[in-house]
Amino acid sequence: MTDPAPVNDFFTISSGYSQLWKSATLSGELRRWARHWPHRTAVVDPQERLTFAALDGAADRIAAGLARIGLRRGDRVVVQLPNRADFLRVWFGLQRLGAVPVHAMPAHRRDEIVHLAATSGASALVVADRQGSFDLREMADQVGRTLRERGLAPPTVIVAGKAGTPHRVSLADLDEELDHGPVPAPGPGRRLLPVEGPDPDDPDGPAPGDLALLLISGGTTGRPKLIPRSHTDYLLTAELGAAAADVGPDTVYLAVLPIGFNFTLACPGVLGTLASGGTVVLAPDPSPATAFALIETEGVTHTALTPALVPHWLAEAQTWPEALHSLRVVQVGGARLPDELARVAGPALGARIQQVYGMAEGLICYTALDDEPELIATTQGRPSCPEDDLLIVDPASGAPVPDGQAGELLVRGPYTLSAYYNGPVPDPAFTPDGYYRSGDLVRRLPTGHVVVVGRVKDQINRGGEKYAAIEIEDHLLDLPGIRAVAIVGIPDQDWGEAAVAVLVHDGPAPSVRALATHLRERGLAAYKAPQQVHSISRLPLTPVGKVDKQALRALLTSVPKGHHR
Numbered sequence: 001m002t003d004p005a006p007v008n009d010f011f012t013i014s015s016g017y018s019q020l021w022k023s024a025t026l027s028g029e030l031r032r033w034a035r036h037w038p039h040r041t042a043v044v045d046p047q048e049r050l051t052f053a054a055l056d057g058a059a060d061r062i063a064a065g066l067a068r069i070g071l072r073r074g075d076r077v078v079v080q081l082p083n084r085a086d087f088l089r090v091w092f093g094l095q096r097l098g099a100v101p102v103h104a105m106p107a108h109r110r111d112e113i114v115h116l117a118a119t120s121g122a123s124a125l126v127v128a129d130r131q132g133s134f135d136l137r138e139m140a141d142q143v144g145r146t147l148r149e150r151g152l153a154p155p156t157v158i159v160a161g162k163a164g165t166p167h168r169v170s171l172a173d174l175d176e177e178l179d180h181g182p183v184p185a186p187g188p189g190r191r192l193l194p195v196e197g198p199d200p201d202d203p204d205g206p207a208p209g210d211l212a213l214l215l216i217s218g219g220t221t222g223r224p225k226l227i228p229r230s231h232t233d234y235l236l237t238a239e240l241g242a243a244a245a246d247v248g249p250d251t252v253y254l255a256v257l258p259i260g261f262n263f264t265l266a267c268p269g270v271l272g273t274l275a276s277g278g279t280v281v282l283a284p285d286p287s288p289a290t291a292f293a294l295i296e297t298e299g300v301t302h303t304a305l306t307p308a309l310v311p312h313w314l315a316e317a318q319t320w321p322e323a324l325h326s327l328r329v330v331q332v333g334g335a336r337l338p339d340e341l342a343r344v345a346g347p348a349l350g351a352r353i354q355q356v357y358g359m360a361e362g363l364i365c366y367t368a369l370d371d372e373p374e375l376i377a378t379t380q381g382r383p384s385c386p387e388d389d390l391l392i393v394d395p396a397s398g399a400p401v402p403d404g405q406a407g408e409l410l411v412r413g414p415y416t417l418s419a420y421y422n423g424p425v426p427d428p429a430f431t432p433d434g435y436y437r438s439g440d441l442v443r444r445l446p447t448g449h450v451v452v453v454g455r456v457k458d459q460i461n462r463g464g465e466k467y468a469a470i471e472i473e474d475h476l477l478d479l480p481g482i483r484a485v486a487i488v489g490i491p492d493q494d495w496g497e498a499a500v501a502v503l504v505h506d507g508p509a510p511s512v513r514a515l516a517t518h519l520r521e522r523g524l525a526a527y528k529a530p531q532q533v534h535s536i537s538r539l540p541l542t543p544v545g546k547v548d549k550q551a552l553r554a555l556l557t558s559v560p561k562g563h564h565r
């Protein structure tokens with residue numbers, strides 16, 4: 001599919017970053033790593049261990065295999081794979097071809113995958129065969145049927161595992177050494193940054209400033225948007241992260257969170273570790289028991305968690321502290337880590353805590369490993385790059401707030417996006433001078449540390465998994481007897497936030513379970529189902545006629561426990 005290069009204003013405001021941007025592609029980097037340390041272990045999963053040379057070889061074969069089935073440079077491919085070595089084989093295979101992975105999450109279901117495939121114009125969809133009892137291949141076929149009904153081309157389904165039927169392609173068949181004939185002429189890349197190529201180790205590859213991957217936004221105004229990231233800015237993200245987390249050749253990084261999550265992949269995560277010559281260990285599930293066993297056997301030094309996982313790790317550490325002897329750095333991010341938990345976590349885990357406040361759109365903040373303990377416990381860190389340009393403004397007027405006061409964080413910088421992929425022009429998510437509106441309320445200390453105090457975006461963040469309230473409101477409005485819906489986040493002890501469906505309805509109120517069933521039937525990820533239902537005769541409105549979610553939140557948090565169903 002053609003994907004013409006857009007005119008991008010970022011070219012004009014970004015020239016000051018050229019010192020920071022290196023002229024390298026992700027495929028070229030893997031080549032160099034494999035040349036520098038071919039026999040070191042790059043990736044470990046429960047079934048296999050891959051050296052850097054083996055990963056590089058797999059990328060070559062899979063790129064050729066993808067070309068055999070008709071994929072070309074610039075083509076988008078939705079990748080929904082669990083934390084297994086196959087994710088990295090496919091991901092680097094796509095990079096070597098110059099195709100663009102679109103990162104789906106393992107919890108996503110038909111509706112989300114259809115949206116990602118449709119908005120990216122994906123040529124292929126890569127899934128595992130099953131996830132527990134759920135057959136992802138059937139879901140992938142349904143995605144194809146839904147797209148066809150909408151007049152769009154269904155993606156080729158590629159299965160890591162048993163393909164099941166001949167109309168699906170098995171990854172094992174792509175990963176074969178075959179003479180594939182002449183390599184097809186590369187298509188055009190989509191240039192995001194003014195960084196020319198080629199990378200000497202990827203001479204036929206895309207330019208370093210070209211689109212390399214598409215991440216998904218948490219969503220605020222509807223369905224998730226696609227975040228374009230280039231080779232250059234993504235490598236910069238990973239390298240800044242490696243410096244912040246003290247990642248080096250001795251690092252053994254345990255990926256507990258989904259590998260397609262920006263935090264896990266690049267902050268510094270998998271890429272920062274590989275770029276430093278370290279080893280990545282993939283946890284097949286996020287349970288502390290699995291993680292602790294891997295930490296003990298593989299000598300894990302670094303990992304990254306969401307706040308919701310921390311109490312479970314503390315409980316496990318009480319009974320199995322010796323498993324953690326090698327652990328040095330535990331990063332926590334994705335949602336606000338309560339200060340009290342941050343204070344106890346380091347000593348209990350025998351490791352340094354590093355708070356990470358980041359967004360797939362770009363900006364990543366880290367506390368320094370040697371920051372004062374109180375700063376580590378109570379702040380979300382400082383921007384990882386001196387060129388990150390942060391502005392804190394009054395959300396209503398847009399005017400900068402006085403130093404130290406809370407306001408909405410706006411950001412631009414060398415690895416922060418300037419437009420969503422195929423987004424509207426102009427896009428209210430950006431200011432006219434190129435700042436991304438994060439929707440987060442923050443306060444900045446004189447040390448430069450940022451404290452996240454709330455948010456202005458209408459989003460639910462359940463333990464790090466985000467979605468736009470409106471996405472669920474729209475689906476619930478379709479239920480019989482429902483006249484109005486507001487999804488409101490309220491504090492939750494275990495998950496940081498719980499979603500309450502506030503309903504104006506005829507007849508009896510639907511149960512929490514009925515809502516979950518409806519959303520599952522609509523093909524949505526299970527984490528988007530509300531935890532509580534609350535009936536109301538009329539939704540309160542703000543003076544401009546919007547649903548007053550603050551008033552609802554105040555009402556819900558003042559109602560005595562037991563009233564909600």
Ligand code: J2J
Nearest residue numbers: 218262263267333334335336356357358359360380452
């Ligand atoms: C409070 N809110 C936070 C934190 C993210 C590293 C770390 C996290 C993400 C991520 C990421 C928070 N305290 N420590 O991509 O590379 C909320 C904010 C933010 C939104 C971004 C990474 N860390 N948040 O979480 O794109 O509201 O990225 O704007 O998924 O999560 O979500 P996402």
